[in-house]
Amino acid sequence: MGFLEWFEGWFMWALPWCNVVILVYYVIINGTYFSLLFTSSLATEQHRRANWADPVSPVDPTTAPPVSVVVPAFNEASNIVESITSLLNLSYVSHEVIVIDDGSTDDTLQRLIDAFELVEVDLIYRAHIPTQPVKRFFVNPDMPELTVVTKDNSGKADSLNVGINLSRSPYFCSVDADSLLERNALSRLMSPILADPEQVVATGGIIRIANGCTVRNGQVDKVRLPKDFLSRLQVLEYLRCFLFGRTGWSVLGSVMILSGTFSLFHKRSVMELGGYMVNTVSEDMELVVHLHRHMRARRRPYRITFVADPVCWTEAPTTLKQLGRQRRRWHQGMAETLWEQRGMLFNPRYGIVGLLGFPFQLVELFAPVIELLGYILVILSTLFGVLSPEFLMLYLILSLLMGIFLSVGSILLEELTERGYPRWRELWILLLYAVLENFGYRQMAVIWRVRGFINALGRRKSWEVVKKSGFARQQEQEAVPVPEATP
Secondary structure, X not given: OOHHHHHHHHHHHHHHHHHHHHHHHHHHHHHHHHHHHHHHHHHHHHHHHHHHHOOOOOOOOOOOOOEEEEEEEOOOOOOHHHHHHHHHOOOOOOEEEEEEEEOOOOOHHHHHHHHHOOEEEOOOOOOOOOXXXXXXXXXXXXXXXXXXXXXXXOXXXXXXXXXXXXXXXXXXXXXXXXXEEOOOHHHHHOHHHHHOOOXXXXXXXXXXXXXXXXXXXXXXXXXXXXXXXXXXXXXXXXXXXXXXXXXXXXXXXXXXXXXXXXXXXXXXXXXXXXXXXXXXXXXXXXXXXXXXXXXXXXXXXXXXXXXXXXXXXXXXXXXXXXXXXXXXXXXXXXXXXXXXXXXXXXXXXXXHHXXXXXXXXXXXXXXXXXXXXXXXXXXXXXXXXXXXXXXXXXXXXXXXXXXXXXXXXXXXXXXXOOOXXXXXXXXXXXXHHHHHOOOOHHHHHHHHHHHHHHHHHOOOOOOOOOOOOOHHXXXXXXXXXXXXXXX
C-alpha cells in the first residue's frame, strides 16, 4: 500500500470525528456570539435611554474617592507628552498621575522632564507589593498631581506594581502610555463604583482606534476613520470585542478580560492578590480572572463590570509585522492565564464564572486551532472528492454571512453609544470592511493566534514589543490636506 492510499484511508476514517468536533465548535461559539449580541443590544439601548432621560451629572467632589492613574512606559517618546497631557486634564475631581519609566532606551524621560518642567527629588518608596528596585523620582512643585519614577527594565506588570505601591488613593486606573482619555472618561468609568462602592472591585471602558483622528493638546479633536486598510480592519475588531463581547459578559456577570489599556481597580483587593503577576505576557487578563477566583473563594459579594461610555483612544499597529506581534502576545497571555487558574473550570464554587465564563474563554483559546483545522479539512475533503463544489460554496457563504452579521451588529451598537463616526460615508466604509475582512485578514489572524498558542505551549516568556508612529506624527499628517482614498 502506497503512502497516498494509506493517507486516504486514514483521512476517510478520521474525517467524521473531525467534522463532529468542528460542528460542535461552530455551534457553541456562534451561538454564544449571537446571544452576546442580543444581550448587548438590550443593555446598550437601556443604557442609552437612561442617559437620555437623566444625563450624567458632574461627579460630586464630596463623595467621589480619589483615583491614582498609573502609566507604565517603555520607549514611548512618540506619544508620552500627549498621553500625560490628556490625563492631567481629566475632569475627575481628585486624581493623581504616576508615570513609571521602565528603563526606556529612547528619550521618554527627557521629554517628560522638558514638557512638565520636572526636577529630581528624594522620595520614600515602600514596596508593599514586591518589585524590582526603583531608581529616581521626578516632580514639579507646581504640579503635585504628577509623579515620574524610573527603574531598570523589568516589564509592564512590575511597573504597574510600582505604581500601586506609590499610589495614595483607594482606587487605581491603569492606562497605557500610547493612549488618550476623553476628559470625562475617568468620571464615567467610576460611575459603577459610585453607584455600588461596596461591591464593584473593577471596571473597564471601551478602547477605540485613534489612527486617522486629529489629536490636539492631548485630546481627540476630530473623529475620523483611519486611511490605511489595516487600521480600518482593527476598528471593526475593537467594536466587536468591546461593544457586544464585553458588554454582554458584563450583563451576565462573567467579564474575564478588562483591557490593561484602560481599566480601574479597588487597590486593597488587588494588593490582597499580591498585585499583578509578573511571569505572564498578559497581566491584565490574569488579574481579572484572579480577582474572580479570590472573591468567590472567600464568598465575598463583588462585581466586575464593563462600561461602554468611557472612551480611551489608542494607536493601532499599522504594519502586519507589528500587528502579528500584538495578536500572538494576546493569545499567549490568554493561554497562560487559563492554565494558571485552571482550577476554576466547571467548578460550581465559582458560580457562573466557573461554569460559563471560563469554559467559553477555553473555547476561544482553541478557536484558532480548530478554525485552521477546518480550513485544512475543507481543502483536503475537496481534493479527495468528499465534498462537492456546491457544498463547499454553501459552507463558505454561510461562514461569510455569520462574520458579516456580527460585524454589522457591532457597528450598529456603536451608533447606539453615540460615539459613532460622524459621517455617513465612514459608516458605509465600515460596512464594506465587514465583508472584506473575511478574505485574507481573518485567516492571517487565525495563524497569528495559533502561533501565540504554540508560544504558550513552549513556555516562551519574551514580550514582543509593538512599535508605533505616535500621535504627534498623526497631527502633522492631518495638517496637510489629503484626498480620501476610495474604499
